Amino acid sequence: xxxxxxxxxxxxxxxxxxxxxxxxxxxxxxxxxxxxxxxxxxxxxxxxxxxxxxxxxxxxxxxxxxxxxxxxxxxxxxxxxxxxxxxxxxxxxxxxxxxxxxxxxxxxxxxxxxxxxxxxxxxxxxxxxxxxxxxxxxxxxxxxxxxxxxxxxxxxxxxxxxxxxxxxxxxxxxxxxxxxxxxxxxxxxxxxxxxxxxxxxxxxxxxxxxxxxxxxxxxxxxxxxxxxxxxxxxxxxxxxxxxxxxxxxxxxxxxxxxxxxxxxxxxxxxxxxxxxxxxxxxxxxxxxxxxxxxxxxxxxxxxxxxxxxx
Amino acid sequence: xxxxxxxxxxxxxxxxxxxxxxxxxxxxxxxxxxxxxxxxxxxxxxxxxxxxxxxxxxxxxxxxxxxxxxxxxxxxxxxxxxxxxxxxxxxxxxxxxxxxxxxxxxxxxxxxxxxxxxxxxxxxxxxxxxxxxxxxxxxxxxxxxxxxxxxxxxxxxxxxxxxxxxxxxxxxxxxxxxxxxxxxxxxxxxxxxxxxxxxxxxxxxxxxxxxxxxxxxxxxxxxxxxxxxxxxxxxxxxxxxxxxxxxxxxxxxxxxxxxxxxxxxxxxxxxxxxx
Numbered sequence: 001x002x003x004x005x006x007x008x009x010x011x012x013x014x015x016x017x018x019x020x021x022x023x024x025x026x027x028x029x030x031x032x033x034x035x036x037x038x039x040x041x042x043x044x045x046x047x048x049x050x051x052x053x054x055x056x057x058x059x060x061x062x063x064x065x066x067x068x069x070x071x072x073x074x075x076x077x078x079x080x081x082x083x084x085x086x087x088x089x090x091x092x093x094x095x096x097x098x099x100x101x102x103x104x105x106x107x108x109x110x111x112x113x114x115x116x117x118x119x120x121x122x123x124x125x126x127x128x129x130x131x132x133x134x135x136x137x138x139x140x141x142x143x144x145x146x147x148x149x150x151x152x153x154x155x156x157x158x159x160x161x162x163x164x165x166x167x168x169x170x171x172x173x174x175x176x177x178x179x180x181x182x183x184x185x186x187x188x189x190x191x192x193x194x195x196x197x198x199x200x201x202x203x204x205x206x207x208x209x210x211x212x213x214x215x216x217x218x219x220x221x222x223x224x225x226x227x228x229x230x231x232x233x234x235x236x237x238x239x240x241x242x243x244x245x246x247x248x249x250x251x252x253x254x255x256x257x258x259x260x261x262x263x264x265x266x267x268x269x270x271x272x273x274x275x276x277x278x279x280x281x282x283x284x285x286x287x288x289x290x291x292x293x294x295x296x297x298x299x300x301x302x303x304x305x306x307x308x309x310x
Numbered sequence: 311x312x313x314x315x316x317x318x319x320x321x322x323x324x325x326x327x328x329x330x331x332x333x334x335x336x337x338x339x340x341x342x343x344x345x346x347x348x349x350x351x352x353x354x355x356x357x358x359x360x361x362x363x364x365x366x367x368x369x370x371x372x373x374x375x376x377x378x379x380x381x382x383x384x385x386x387x388x389x390x391x392x393x394x395x396x397x398x399x400x401x402x403x404x405x406x407x408x409x410x411x412x413x414x415x416x417x418x419x420x421x422x423x424x425x426x427x428x429x430x431x432x433x434x435x436x437x438x439x440x441x442x443x444x445x446x447x448x449x450x451x452x453x454x455x456x457x458x459x460x461x462x463x464x465x466x467x468x469x470x471x472x473x474x475x476x477x478x479x480x481x482x483x484x485x486x487x488x489x490x491x492x493x494x495x496x497x498x499x500x501x502x503x504x505x506x507x508x509x510x511x512x513x514x515x516x517x518x519x520x521x522x523x524x525x526x527x528x529x530x531x532x533x534x535x536x537x538x539x540x541x542x543x544x545x546x547x548x549x550x551x552x553x554x555x556x557x558x559x560x561x562x563x564x565x566x567x568x569x570x571x572x573x574x575x576x577x578x579x580x581x582x583x584x585x
Contacts, residue, residue, distance in 0.1 A: 045506035047477045143378050170423075170503060172377040172532055173570060174577040198504045199533075213506065243518060259511050262535035262568065263557060305507050 010072070011036045011161050011192035012057060017066035019052050019215075026052040028215040029066065034161075034194055034208075039187050041206035042196040043300070049215040050196040051091060054165045057194070058088045071160050084112070087159035089150050091166040097139030101130055101149055104138050105156055112157030122189060123152045126182055144175050151182065155191075162186065164195040168202065180205045200301035211304050218307040223300055230298040230306065232256060235276065236264040239288040248286045254278070259305060266302060343368050343403060343495045343526040344389060350397030351384050358384040360549035361398065366495070366542075371517060371527045373537050376546030377577040382530050383499070385546070389528070390497055391415045403494035416444065419488035419496035419525075423503040426484030429473030433464065436472055437487055444491035458486055478509030485516055495526040502533060514539050534570035545573060548582040 012034035019027040027049045034040040042050050055061045057070055059079035068075045070082045095104045105127070109116050120127075130148050133141065138149060147167060154162060164183075168176045180202065183193055195206070203209050204223045211218040211226070219226055239245045246265055249258040254274045255267040267279070276293045283291050298306075344366040351359040359381045366372045376382045387393040389402050391411035400407040403417035427436045434455060441451040459465045462482060472480060481501060489496050498517075502510045514536065517527055529540065537543050537557060544554040553560055553576060557569055566572045 045477065045509075046504035048506075170378075170500065170532065172577065173534060173573055174377055174580075177574075200507060259508075260514065260539065262538035301507050308506065308508065 008072070009036050010034070010069075011038070012040075012068075012070050012194060014053075014057070014068045015066055017053070017056060017063045017068055019049075019056065019061070019063050026215050027056075027063070030215075030217060032210055032217065032220050034192060036192055037187065037190055038207045039183060039193045039195065039205070041203055041209040042194065042212055043198075043200060043203050043206075043209050043304070044196075044212035045198050047214075048212045050212060051165055052215075053212075054088070054090075054163050054194070054196065058086060058163055059083060084157075085160050087154035087157070087162045089154040089162075089164045089167055091169065093146050093150060095138045095146070095150055095153060098137055100135050100137055101141070102134040104149060105152055108153040109156045114157050116156065119156055119158045122158055122186075123155050125185060126155075127152045143171065147171065147175075147179065155186070159191065161192045161194065164193065166196050166198065168197055168199060176202070200299065200304055203300035209300070211300075211307060213304075213308050218304070226300060226303050227298055230303055232268045232270045232306070234296055234298045234302060235267045235269060235279065236261070236292075236294050236296045237267055237279070237283075238264050238290070238292040239283060240290045241288065244286075245283070245288060248283065248288070252279070252282055254282075257306075257309070259302075261299075261301075266296075266298075268302070268306065341368050342366070342401070343370075344372075344528065345401040346385075346389070346398070347400070348398030349385065349388060349395055349400050351381075351388060351393065352396045357549050359388070359395075362546070362549075362551045363398075364544060364551060364554055366526055366528060368494075368526055369521050369524050370542065371521055371529065371540045373540030373543035374528060374530045374546070375537060375543055375573060376530075377580055379582060380546040380577075380580070381549040382546055386497055386499060386528075386530070389414075390418060390420060417494050419491070419493040420499075421484050421488035421496065421501055422499035423481075423501060424499075426480060427472045427487060430471060432469055432471055433459075433475075433483065434468050436483075437490060440487050441490055446491055454490065458490070462486060478505050478512075481505055482509070482513060482516060485513065485520075489520050489525055492523075493525065495528060496520065498527065498529040500530055500532065502531065502536065510536075534568065534573055537569040537573070543569070545576050547576055547580050552576050552579070 010033050014030050014032050017027055017030045030053060042053065044050060056063050057068055057075060059075050059082050062076065071085050073081045075082060096107065099107065105116055126148050130145050133145065138146065141149065168179055171179065183195065187193060206223065208220065208222050210220040237245065237249060246258065246260060249255060249265055249267055254269065254271055256270045258265055258267045280291055280293055342365050347363050349359060349362050350357065362385065374382055384393065388395050388407055389400060391407055391414035394408055402414050405413040405417065407414055431439065437455050438451055459468055467475060485501060502513050505513065521527055531537065540557065542554065542556050543560060544551050555563065560572050564572045564575050566575065
């Protein structure tokens with residue numbers, strides 16, 4: 001089988017990929033590539049096009065135009081080759097609910113002409129956590145255990161590229177941290193990982209990320225470089241009346257925009273002349289008490305909001 | 311952990327005495343919208359909700375946090391009159407959650423990420439359907455629909471199928487529909503999951519607006535920044551409420567810089583394996 005893309009360092013490549021569902025343009029010309037061994041994050045809200053992109057790359061649906069390759073193989077011409085090489089964990093739990101944990105894993109190993117024993121090393125860390133329940137039916141597992149089983153099944157044939165579509169959606173913050181720990185270990189074993197998530201705070205755990213909204217990439221870069229390209233200064237502001245503070249900050253013409261961020265409001269300031277003390281004075285005039293203003297480094301969520309408003 | 315039930319605050323409830331329904335009410339105190347006292351739910355040997363006590367006051371935003379499987383959904387189902395407690399008692403909107411489930415259901419609103427509106431009905435049809443289910447008069451539905459469409463800037467979407475709307479749009483509409491019949495309290499189960507960051511914030515502005523009109527909000531979320539927007543937050547671990555206070559006090563109590571930190575400290579104590 002001849003590879004379309006011969007650069008061995010590129011695990012995934014997308015060139016002007018478009019997809020429409022009726023009148024809805026799900027993907028509006030996506031270009032990106034993922035280097036071998038990277039954890040690459042596709043980060044954006046529901047409906048941005050994440051799942052459509054994953055389905056095209058895993059050869060489950062066809063793009064309307066554009067080309068894409070995985071592991072050097074074309075997603076249309078060489079789809080059979082791709083299916084042998086990739087692991088895919090869809091957003092919705094899609095294992096056999098009436099098979100046991102062990103039967104599911106065995107089934108996926110058999111389908112890919114391998115055995116659990118052959119690749120046990122790869123899934124060991126993850127599978128051991130659910131092995132005590134290996135006789136339990138998959139449908140009876142807890143959410144966290146289902147997630148671990150699905151990941152084990154996606155890994156059992158030792159894929160070179162792993163596709164994880166929103167593996168942490170609806171998962172609590174503690175389990176999400178654990179899951180990212182597992183991904184880091186897989187990366188160390190040389191597996192390329194394309195992962196999508198609506199949680200902006202997970203961006204920093206990826207080597208590179210693409211911010212996606214309405215079928216378009218807003219930006220592709222390392223999390224660090226996206227943050228450094230924010231441009232404006234960002235101030236975190238607090239006072240005793242946070243609700244009024246938001247309205248007052250928005251009414252202030254010197255700040256470009258203002259959003260609530262947990263217990264603080266983030267104010268994006270594009271005017272270099274404007275000083276923290278100017279804002280403090282303005283807020284004091286508005287009757288605010290216990291005002292605290294600090295210059296902070298933007299988060300990926302700040303960047304996403306700024307980019308999505310352009 | 312036990313939270314004493316505070317003595318009733320009187321005076322406010324007089325307004326409501328003209329309404330006949332209130333005579334059914336056990337707790338004639340409109341300031342406490344939710345009272346849970348030793349509330350417990352067992353499934354066989356498994357104690358999903360283990361003796362929880364708390365109360366929520368009128369107009370409060372109450373954050374109900376916990377890891378997956380901590381018992382949040384079970385507790386919420388009991389408070390909505392959908393599941394009968396196996397122990398303890400609860401009063402929601404003045405009605406007993408064990409004996410007056412239908413009255414409880416009439417007095418509350420509910421919205422979740424998973425179920426909100428019917429995709430194959432138009433915006434106005436969804437509103438009419440839910441308004442009708444809650445017994446609102448046609449005229450009232452029509453008038454309020456006009457106001458709602460204006461407030462949300464949705465006039466252009468009125469005749470569109472809900473399924474054709476962007477998710478953020480849908481969630482804002484779903485929330486507005488859940489409080490369309492002016493319930494005493496609205497239960498929101500992960501209302502902002504998967505919603506883009508800007509819409510997520512607009513959603514919280516709608517929540518604030520609802521509380522300013524006296525609607526109490528009971529909300530679960532996995533976004534820890536949203537926990538900060540609540541007046542008080544409870545954190546469940548293995549069926550029990552392990553912490554309950556304002557975000558500020560919780561951070562102080564746990565010597566933490568963020569609610570995420572507080573949550574991580576508590577949820578890591580969990581020994582429960584099931585979800």
